[in-house]
Amino acid sequence: MWSQKCVIANNIGEEVKLYKTWSTPFGLRVVWALKLKGIDYESIDEDLSNKSDLLLHYNPVYKKVPVLVHNGNPISESTVILEYIDDTWKQNPLLPEDPVERARQRFWAKFNEEKLLPTIWAIFTTEGKDLEEAMAAWMENLKFVEEELKGKKLFGGEKLGVADLVFGWLANLIGIFEEVSGLKIVDERYPLLLTWMQVFSELPVIKETWPPHDKMITKYQALYEKYHPAK
Structure with a gap:
């Protein structure tokens, strides 16, 4: 542990x-x-x-x-x-010393910013064909994440690093998005990612800082209704 x-x-x-x-x-x-x-x-x-x-x-x-x-x-x-x-501040380094591993963590942080975040936002805010296309892109992107996590508990192996912190929103917001939208966004096709989400969310320094669940549901429910007004 x-x-x-x-x-x-x-x-x-x-x-x-x-x-x-x-x-x-x-x-x-x-x-x-x-x-x-x-x-x-x-x-x-x-x-x-x-x-x-x-x-x-x-x-x-x-x-x-x-x-x-x-x-x-x-x-x-x-x-x-x-x-x-x-x-x-050099204690508890967030990036490894090895240049290749440092580059890998930076790559995945950039992947999250440029691939995952825009796609999840499209899933949350669109309907119909646009939603179908966003879900397809999302699932394709998750295949790459699943492959990267093979043989690892965290993105850096055993040590929490920058890539984990950048991907950290998944461990909290995915459940909130699913609850609000009724969509299944991360399913059993991605067991390594599901395991990572569980491991990450239970780390003491992470667990103690999550924003209140009820407040988050209220916030994102209102946001979802803004983009999906009742017909």
């Missing part, structure tokens, strides 16, 4: 702030990384319907969360933030 080693926070005297929302999977990636590193930080939840002046100041290009502010220096985009955290 994977267990997190106790790490004493070593950022005394440093200012670390994280601007996020309570429900964003992108912000959760950063939360997990900071906790794995044992870094003390201040969490600031933003209202994206009324963005704060500080958020707009720190991320004037995209005007989005998450934003990590370290000693006054803002870092935007969650995957960029993960690598910044790993470069800045």
Whole structure:
């Protein structure tokens, strides 16, 4: 069973702030990384319907969360933030030392951003032929993920890494999407992915940070109804 080693926070005297929302999977990636590193930080939840002046100041290009502010220096985009955290605080590394393995984890993180996330969003927001095409693309993409997980408990083998954190939304949001939409999005054709989802979601540092299930259902039910109004 994977267990997190106790790490004493070593950022005394440093200012670390994280601007996020309570429900964003992108912000959760950063939360997990900071906790794995044992870094003390201040969490600031933003209202994206009324963005704060500080958020707009720190991320004037995209005007989005998450934003990590370290000693006054803002870092935007969650995957960029993960690598910044790993470069800045060396304990409990999130990327392996081997260049090939580092590249592999970066590849799968990019695959998630460019393949899985757009497809799951299409599944959640479309109907008819568009939904059928999105489901077909989704299933095809999951075959690649299933192949990558052969012989592994986590994307990095036995050690939690960047690819796991980036894929982490699957362990929570898939169940919520299925409950709200009534669709089966990950089924028994992908046993390795299902096992990974279970293993990942039960890790102590992950399990203790999931947003409240009931609130998530309420949020995504309203979002689903927006794109699927009653006829």
